[in-house]
Amino acid sequence: MKIFIPHTTYPVADKRELCILARPFFADNAWGEGTFGPEIKRVEVMADADFVLLPFSVNYYAKEGKIKELEALNNDCVQWQKKAYAYIGGDFGMAFPEFPQITYLRMSGFKSQLSGLNKGFPVGLSDHFQRIFQQESITPVGKKQLPAIGFCGHATFSTVKRLKEIAKCLKENGRRFFQDPFRRDWEPLFASAYERAKLLSFCEDPLHIKTNFIYRDNYRAGAQTEADRDRTTLEYYSNIAQSDYVLCVRGAGNFSVRFYETLMMGKIPIFVNTDCLLPFEETIDWKKHVVWIEWKDREKIAQIVSDFHTRISDEAFVELQLENRKLWKETLSAKGMLGMIQEKNDL
Missing domain, CATH: 3.40.50 (Rossmann fold)
Known part of the structure; x- marks a missing residue:
């Protein structure tokens, strides 16, 4: 090349x-x-x-x-x-x-x-699975009766934070308006921490779902020191490692870093589609690697995940974990x- x-x-x-x-x-x-x-x-x-x-x-x-x-x-x-x-x-x-x-x-x-x-x-990532867990290859877990959904991150119903995030979108749209009032690329008003909290609440269904959620009031739990950053990073990746599926939805931008981290860890993303661009869509059948949720169907998230988990065989569940890790390592790395x-x- x-x-x-x-x-x-x-x-x-x-x-x-x-x-x-x-x-x-x-x-x-x-x-x-x-x-x-x-x-x-x-x-x-x-x-x-x-x-x-x-x-x-x-x-x-x-x-x-x-x-x-x-x-x-x-x-x-x-x-x-x-x-x-x-x-x-x-x-x-x-x-x-x-x-x-x-x-x-x-x-x-x-x-x-x-x-x-x-x-x-x-998103460009180092191999944090290898760095943190000192392993090259994942050990896939077997399918259990209930799917375990994980999430560790900034999610809150705080009205103040919701208004702050909306204000950022308004400010950006105002800046673009003065550049060109006839443009098409406006930012929707989206408060990511609030919307994440709502999505997590839709997952709460103890009869069909096991939840593994760590709510943060601030990005990276407000870590200020190197020790805090190391501790919260370990908690974050351990949460993914201990889950079968991981909720992945956009943040401030219309993409999810967690989506790629979940693939890196060999887990199954619950991908909430907010009109996203995904890499190599002409080649990769993304719906074979994730539980796909359209934004309009977000209130049904627990049922959709439960149905997916019921349908997938034990063998296919294990194979999907291996395929997701392989996809990240062989296709989504820089090389x-x-x-x-x-x-x-x-x-």
Whole structure:
């Protein structure tokens, strides 16, 4: 696989400014061949590449007044018949100027508001399962009579916090209005901690569901010290490990970090769809990996999970855990994503 990365003369103040797929090619304040191994190389000339990978987020190009650089790159891609891939970061799902040869990879945003040039992108994660539990492979658990649903996170019925989250959406929409009052990419008013608390209440059905919930009044339980962060992180991943299914719904942005962490841990996400973009939807049949809940059906969540658990066989339940861990490790890792892009190159 040969990848061309343009704009390598731009200064990199912080490696976190770079797209997660580009970071392995940047070390010791210089661009190199990368750390993926000989099968994935960075090349100096676009004509030699399988595809083009922009090093910075589209947000960066917009903030720095460099959108014209994307237009010029698009023209080069037309000339050399190459596809380019760029990352859009941030919680809020802003739309940016689009170019036919550049596909935008993004976690946030709303599928119904965006063109086909926008594709889902997974949250970049280290292998916390391996780091915390000191194991390479999961040990799947057998199916029990009642499904155990887990959740550890920020979920509260606090009116004050609900109003604060709604105010953030209003502020963002106000900012966008003054940029362009005729745009389509408005943020719905969504108070994530409040909506999570409501969803968890819909799961409370002791005759059909076993719940394993840890409610936090603040993000990461308000951890301030390194010791607190270590303790709450262990509690968080232990909660996933001790559950069969994990409730996964959007946060401030229209995506769920917990969704990818659940796959990493080899568990089954309960995916609440809020008009989300998921990675490689043309290739991955996501409904085979999750319990899929449409937002309009959220009040039936306990019944839907119970029915899924009743239908799945003991063997298929074990196999799904192994398949979800494999999906995260082989496809949703940085190396796996580059492989998928090269294989499809029409995402």
